[in-house]
Amino acid sequence: MLPDRHEPFKAPLITPFTLILFTVSVIGLYFLVERFVYGLGAVTNLNQGYPWGIWVIADIKIATALGSGGFAVAALIYIFNRYEYHALMRPALLAAVLGYTLGSAAAFIDLGRYWNFYHIVLPDHAQPNSIMFEVALCMLAYTAVLWIEFAPVIADRFGWTKLKRVLRPIMVFFIALGILLPVMHQSSFGSVLLVMGSKLSPLWYSQWLPLYYLITAIAMGFAAVMVEATVASHRFRVPSEQHLLARLAKIVAVLIGLFLLMRLGELWLNDALWHVVAGDRHALMFQIELALFAIGFLVFASPGGRASERWSFIGASALVFATALYRLNAAIIGIEPLDNWSYFPSVPELMVTVGFVALEILLYLILVKLFPVLHTADVPTDNSVKA
Amino acid sequence: MTVAAQNPRRDTEIGFEACLGRDPDHPIVTLGGMTRRQLFRFCAGVAATMGLSSLAGVKMAEAAMASHRPPVIWLHGQECTGCTETLLRAFHPTLETLLLDVISLDYHDTLCVGAGHQALDHKHKVMEEFAGAYVLVTEGGTPMKDGGIYCKVGGKTQVDLVREAAEGAAAIIAIGSCASWGGIQSAYPNPTGAVGTHEVIPDKTVINVPGCPPNPYNFLSTVLYLLTFGQAPELDQLNRPTFAYGRLIHENCERRPHFDAGRFALEFGDAGHRQGFCLYKLGCKGPETPANCPAIGFGDVGHGAWPVGTGHPCFGCTEKGIGFTKPIHALAEVRTTTPPTAYPEVGAAKGEGVTPASAALVAGALGAVVGAGAMLLPRLENGPASDTDTAAAAPEPPAAEPAAPAAPAEPPAAGPDAGAPR
Numbered sequence: 001m002l003p004d005r006h007e008p009f010k011a012p013l014i015t016p017f018t019l020i021l022f023t024v025s026v027i028g029l030y031f032l033v034e035r036f037v038y039g040l041g042a043v044t045n046l047n048q049g050y051p052w053g054i055w056v057i058a059d060i061k062i063a064t065a066l067g068s069g070g071f072a073v074a075a076l077i078y079i080f081n082r083y084e085y086h087a088l089m090r091p092a093l094l095a096a097v098l099g100y101t102l103g104s105a106a107a108f109i110d111l112g113r114y115w116n117f118y119h120i121v122l123p124d125h126a127q128p129n130s131i132m133f134e135v136a137l138c139m140l141a142y143t144a145v146l147w148i149e150f151a152p153v154i155a156d157r158f159g160w161t162k163l164k165r166v167l168r169p170i171m172v173f174f175i176a177l178g179i180l181l182p183v184m185h186q187s188s189f190g191s192v193l194l195v196m197g198s199k200l201s202p203l204w205y206s207q208w209l210p211l212y213y214l215i216t217a218i219a220m221g222f223a224a225v226m227v228e229a230t231v232a233s234h235r236f237r238v239p240s241e242q243h244l245l246a247r248l249a250k251i252v253a254v255l256i257g258l259f260l261l262m263r264l265g266e267l268w269l270n271d272a273l274w275h276v277v278a279g280d281r282h283a284l285m286f287q288i289e290l291a292l293f294a295i296g297f298l299v300f301a302s303p304g305g306r307a308s309e310r311w312s313f314i315g316a317s318a319l320v321f322a323t324a325l326y327r328l329n330a331a332i333i334g335i336e337p338l339d340n341w342s343y344f345p346s347v348p349e350l351m352v353t354v355g356f357v358a359l360e361i362l363l364y365l366i367l368v369k370l371f372p373v374l375h376t377a378d379v380p381t382d383n384s385v386k387a
Numbered sequence: 388m389t390v391a392a393q394n395p396r397r398d399t400e401i402g403f404e405a406c407l408g409r410d411p412d413h414p415i416v417t418l419g420g421m422t423r424r425q426l427f428r429f430c431a432g433v434a435a436t437m438g439l440s441s442l443a444g445v446k447m448a449e450a451a452m453a454s455h456r457p458p459v460i461w462l463h464g465q466e467c468t469g470c471t472e473t474l475l476r477a478f479h480p481t482l483e484t485l486l487l488d489v490i491s492l493d494y495h496d497t498l499c500v501g502a503g504h505q506a507l508d509h510k511h512k513v514m515e516e517f518a519g520a521y522v523l524v525t526e527g528g529t530p531m532k533d534g535g536i537y538c539k540v541g542g543k544t545q546v547d548l549v550r551e552a553a554e555g556a557a558a559i560i561a562i563g564s565c566a567s568w569g570g571i572q573s574a575y576p577n578p579t580g581a582v583g584t585h586e587v588i589p590d591k592t593v594i595n596v597p598g599c600p601p602n603p604y605n606f607l608s609t610v611l612y613l614l615t616f617g618q619a620p621e622l623d624q625l626n627r628p629t630f631a632y633g634r635l636i637h638e639n640c641e642r643r644p645h646f647d648a649g650r651f652a653l654e655f656g657d658a659g660h661r662q663g664f665c666l667y668k669l670g671c672k673g674p675e676t677p678a679n680c681p682a683i684g685f686g687d688v689g690h691g692a693w694p695v696g697t698g699h700p701c702f703g704c705t706e707k708g709i710g711f712t713k714p715i716h717a718l719a720e721v722r723t724t725t726p727p728t729a730y731p732e733v734g735a736a737k738g739e740g741v742t743p744a745s746a747a748l749v750a751g752a753l754g755a756v757v758g759a760g761a762m763l764l765p766r767l768e769n770g771p772a773s774d775t776d777t778a779a780a781a782p783e784p785p786a787a788e789p790a791a792p793a794a795p796a797e798p799p800a801a802g803p804d805a806g807a808p809r
Contacts, residue, residue: 045739234766242768310767317760344741350748 006090006372008157009236013369021362028355031348032109040112044349049341052110052331058353059106061189061327063360064139064182066320067099068221069228070146071182075218076251078175085248087241087375090153091232092225094373097150098360100143106356107136131191138185145178157371186217193330201334202272203286208262209330219255220323222248223296226316230309238374245316246306252319253300260293285325285333292322429479430611436683437608437620437630447615456488457614458513458521460552461495464545465538465572465581466527468497470563473600477607478687485607490522490614496540507541510552518555522613525549525584525593528565528572532580546587553588558613560594561585562606567597567627568707575712585626594619595626599704602683605631625707627677635722636673636701639681641691642666655698666695670716672703674723 035043046053069092076082077089108114119125120136127133149171155163190213193200206212226245233240267273276286299305299315306312332343345353368374431444461471474482480489492498494510501509513521527545530537535544543551553559561584564570572581585593594613596606609628612620620628637643645651645665652660653668660669667674673681673695680693680701695701700716703709709719 047738049738230767231763234763308769310764310769313760313764313767340736341738342736342740343738344745345749346739347742347744347748350745350752354748354752 006153006156006375008370008372009238009368009374011236011369013366018362018365021358021365024358025355025362028352028358031352031355034348035109035352040110043346043352045343045346047341047343049337049339050332050335050343053343054332054345054349054353055106055110057328057331058324059356060103060110060139061331062324063099063106063356064103064186065217065220065323065327066224067096067103068182068186068217069225070096070099070149070221071179072218072221073225074149074175075179076248078172079179085244088225088229088244088248090373090375091228091368092221093146093150093153094364094367094371095224095228097143097146098363098367100139100146102356102360104139104143107139109352131188131195135185135188135192138181138188142178142181142185145174145181148174149178153371153373182217183214187211187214189213189217189327190330196335199335199337200330201275201282201336202270203267203275203282204326204330204334206263206266208266212259212263212326215255215259216323216326219252219259219296220320222252222255223316223319223323226252226312227320230313230316232368232374236368236374240309241375242309242312245312249300249306249312249315252316253297253306256293256297256319257301260290260297282329282334285329289322289325289329292318292325295319296322432479433604433608433611436604437612443615447611456491457557458491458493458517459495459524460493460510460513460521460556461498461524461526462545462548462552463496463540464525464527464529464549464565465579466563466565466570468526469600470526470566470606471495471497474603474606476686477603482603485610490610493521504541514552514555520557521555522610523552523556523559525559525561525566526563528569528581529584529587530572530579530581531587532578537579549584549587553591556591558594558619559584559588559591560596560606560609560613562596563601564597564599564704564707564710567595567625567705570599571711573711592619593626594622594628596631597627597705597707598678599710601705602631602678602680602685604683605679623677631679632677632705634677634679634682636676636678636680636695637721637723639679640673640695641681642695660698663698666698666700667719667721669700670702670714670718671695671700672706672709672713672719673701674719674721676701676703676706676709676719678705 031043040046044053044055069088073085073088073092077085108117111117116125120133120140126137148167151167152164152171155161155167187210190209190211193205193209194207196205198205226248229241229245232238264273267276276283276290296315296319299311299318304311305315427445427448430447431441434441434444434447437443474485477485493513494506499506527538529535529545529549531546535546538545540548561567565572565581566584568583569577569581570583572579573583583593583595585591585595594609596609598605605628608630609620612628620630623629623632625632637646640646642663642665645663646667650659650662650664651668652664652666654660655669660666665671681695684690684692684696686692691697702715703713703719704711713719
């Protein structure tokens with residue numbers, strides 16, 4: 001059915017780079033054990049003023065935004081009938097599977113009373129009026145859907161044609177669900193922040209937070225797919241998908257342009273623009289965030305920038321950083337709790353996050369070598385390539 | 388049909404309830420209406436108040452039900468009868484139940500039915516008949532100056548009356564601050580030379596239940612303990628029951644968190660006072676006065692019914708040298724932890740901030756990611772991608788970039804030697 005060819009990337013599983021990633025993951029795991037033995041307070045710097053720390057922001061909100069390529073590309077292919085983007089689908093899907101699986105795991109470790117985790121799926125234990133409940137249930141459901149969407153890749157690898165036959169007629173349902181669910185919870189990540197009220201700096205607080213979160217999730221998903229594709233094509237020496245990425249970039253430019261217009265316009269209408277030049281910490285972070293978004297926008301808005309692989313990579317990287325910083329700003333840095341609380345992640349806390357990222361990259365590298373994920377015309381046989 | 392008619396057991400319950408004040412016109416009628424069950428319940432409550440096991444409550448109930456109720460002789464000296472008054476505010480049981488059913492109050496200066504020589508003769512009769520078996524309660528201070536002439540009953544000085552009654556007493560309880568250590572009349576210049584009971588009879592053990600007035604349950608609990616076990620409850624060095632006077636008011640005060648946080652009322656009615664802040668700076672003597680006032684309160688009306696709870700600083704009524712001696716608004720000497728002279732500001736920084744290690748880690752991780760991206764840059768084609776056919780597209784990068792450093796403009800053919808990080 002599919003004209004595309006996907007092959008496992010043939011390269012040794014163990015390389016110096018994967019060994020480094022493995023070591024970093026193990027360090028993170030060590031602190032995770034410590035977290036479960038001694039509790040959150042022993043490992044993290046979380047406090048009454050900042051009950052959400054780097055784990056929630058980086059490991060859930062940013063990691064799932066990075067994985068948003070999965071649903072953004074799927075929406076492009078299946079809703080807007082742009083089948084030509086199909087080459088990007090499987091890598092984006094793998095990133096989504098890993099991002100959401102580890103994101104759900106991160107939500108679990110960040111729960112103070114993690115042993116009640118299963119309550120969200122018991123209707124008589126759930127609190128259906130809570131946005132957090134919606135986010136949790138949605139993330140859980142989407143993670144399951146992602147694995148079902150990824151199942152054909154696994155079936156390809158092991159030759160389970162029967163499974164593929166069973167999945168094919170119902171897959172459209174899961175693809176639809178796989179687009180609906182992230183739209184729900186990515187915007188809910190923003191809705192959660194609405195209750196922050198005046199605790200959140202006017203630079204980030206907005207009635208439109210849910211929409212901003214959704215736009216940035218889609219934009220970051222595309223940008224992450226572009227970064228991945230560029231890195232993959234160079235590290236794995238597979239054909240460049242630059243012609244696809246250039247067209248994707250146009251969509252991103254529109255999204256980011258809309259996003260910047262809305263945010264700056266809202267600040268202007270609220271007479272809050274002076275906060276941008278207030279000279280304090282919030283203003284500085286906003287300026288950096290704005291500059292990163294502007295780089296991405298300007299690169300992708302100009303035909304030359306879209307056509308250049310190098311500039312596209314710079315623009316996509318800038319957007320990934322911009323969205324990550326936006327989520328960090330709106331959920332931690334821009335928060336000013338009463339009573340003069342301060343928060344900066346502790347070293348063990350950071351190591352868990354770094355370990356999570358390392359584990360995600362490690363699993364990605366291992367899975368593209370084991371499963372037919374990368375789109376390829378001719379898979380290189382050159383064993384000197386290390387990845 | 389009334390509830391009582393439906394349930395015969397309700398009759399006794401109602402009788403007991405009426406005693407609590409539902410039927411103020413006829414309280415005496417139901418005086419003996421305390422059932423066995425109710426007495427056990429009461430004694431269990433008292434035992435719990437004293438930190439004893441429920442078994443002790445059963446023993447107390449048995450002692451109270453014994454046919455030979457121990458006779459009590461109650462003497463008044465220099466005082467206001469407030470201590471007797473406070474016992475009227477005991478509701479479980481009422482004073483009447485205690486006096487008529489639990490003990491046998493054979494002589495009480497102000498509650499005697501008889502008067503004059505009749506009453507005094509009865510007192511002497513009881514003292515002889517129950518020599519070594521009766522309980523002596525003294526209320527009020529004893530003047531010692533000028534031969535003790537400042538307080539007399541029936542022509543005898545209070546000093547002589549106390550010594551006479553103490554001779555054959557099985558146990559002596561001094562109720563109130565006056566009897567415990569002299570009270571208000573012993574304050575400077577103490578014109579009558581008033582002292583507490585234990586100074587009048589230094590060779591005897593006097594259980595002191597100080598307070599102005601003391602909480603009635605501190606007295607009742609002490610009496611029941613005495614009757615039950617035949618000995619005094621655990622006493623401190625001033626012979627006060629430790630169950631009631633073992634802790635400073637400061638330790639159990641509901642306003643203590645305000646003290647620890649440095650939130651004080653500075654004037655009556657100021658913002659802090661209205662918000663229930665600590666009264667230490669208004670002169671509250673809680674930090675140097677041992678008593679259980681915050682724990683059990685007064686008047687059985689629930690939490691907060693005690694001086695500090697109503698917004699007035701404690702004036703240290705139970706403690707010699709503080710109550711009636713120290714000015715009411717003088718600062719207390721804090722016996723537990725001395726507060727710092729300067730408190731941290733309310734908005735003091737809380738939570739863990741950035742450390743060099745965590746900052747280095749963030750910078751390192753960020754640097755590694757940016758560095759890796761920068762290493763890749765020179766290998767990327769700075770122009771239309773080779774596998775597209777739009778070869779004519781402009782090779783120039785967008786010029787309008789505010790923050791991007793000048794990227795190398797040379798074609799990608801420059802090769803790996805252009806790999807220096809930006």
